[in-house]
Amino acid sequence: MKKILFIEDESTIQKAISRYLEQEGYKVKNALDGEIGLKSAKEIKPDLILLDLILPKKDGFDVLRELKKDESTKNIPVIALTNLEESDNIEKVLALGATAYLIKANYSLEEIAKKIKQILNQ
């Protein structure tokens, strides 16, 4: 069973996506802030990370930077999942090493699950 770490502080969004992905056959671990997310990534070594950018304690940009610096986590694909849309944020996140940048409101859970499957099969 593939493991997915979802770093997101909004509980409604967290619950919806976790349940959907669990129904799709993934094991989902949630983290409510950047610091817990980073710690969990190092501990459980997920197959993929879904990362929000506006997070308490440590924002998504810093989490991504540290994930890509660490030998044990640098090869884990990261999907930035956010409602921030400015092109400089997108460029910044992709330059830091994220595999994809998805704007939450514009994607259904089905489309997100499809994207995850596609990345994990690469």
Place this chain on the structure above:
Amino acid sequence: MSTKKKYESLNFLKQCKKNHLELWQCPAFLFPLTGLLIIIAMISTYFIAIKYTQPEIVALIVIGITTILFIINHFIIQGVETLAEANKMKSEFIGIVSHQLRTPLTGIKWTLNLIMRKEEKINDCYGQELKEINDNNERMIKLVNDLLGVSKIEQKNPYIKSEKIDVKKLLEKIIKEYNPIAKAKNIEIKLDTKIDCLFIEFDKEGISIVFHNLIDNAIKYIKNKGHVKIRLINKNKFLRFEIEDNGVGIPKKDHENIFKKFFRSVNIMKHETVGTGLGLFIAKSIINKSKGKIGFHSKENKGTTFWFEIPIKITKNI
């Protein structure tokens, strides 16, 4: 500009009131005042120079007048800055509010996605109701996205920079998204093009928004049963897109306003109240930014054809 509009632009009191500015802050008043003062100053200097032959007195008067003009110009700059700042704040405000609105809307959307799955029992009992909530939520998301689009354009914040896209493939994908809605209204969408595949360097997000907005309008304003014909033509240095519908059309008196922000034609409001009046404004801003042209021809109750042409740089698919 029509005579009425020219007259309105000269009515500085109305202009200042419209922009919520005091007279001393209002460029529409201060500019003509400066002009008037310059004319008076020049004539006065001429007469003074005739009367007083001493150059010192003339020089002093010129310095005095220049100082007054300098002070007025200072107020003009302040007025322009106030307007620019207000506009910037408004765009930033829309940007921030839109981001904040998107989060709860995403929560609703995804929770609905979850309970509308076939496996969920609730979907059997309230399938139609859930669909209605979902449709309304999607409308809100579209509105927020449109407001963000306007905010980006007004902040001169460009969409994502150029990237290589297969424009025909992108258009086919968008048409496919609209097929279920069109089918439900007995509308056939037909793509007519000689292009097999065409890779161009272009702003993918921007052109997708333009395609979406124009196709969305064509479908929305056909009452029931009809056709939408889309043509994509490669004119070497230009790409031409045309979309023809046999919908309600645009009354002639509304033609000049159709690309204005928040404008919605009267006959369209009778037929379809859902809409923000932002789609065509955004489409025009994107096309203009790409140094392209956009236009339309329309006859009420017959239909409308929108078109745009954009300069393209064709690239190879490597």
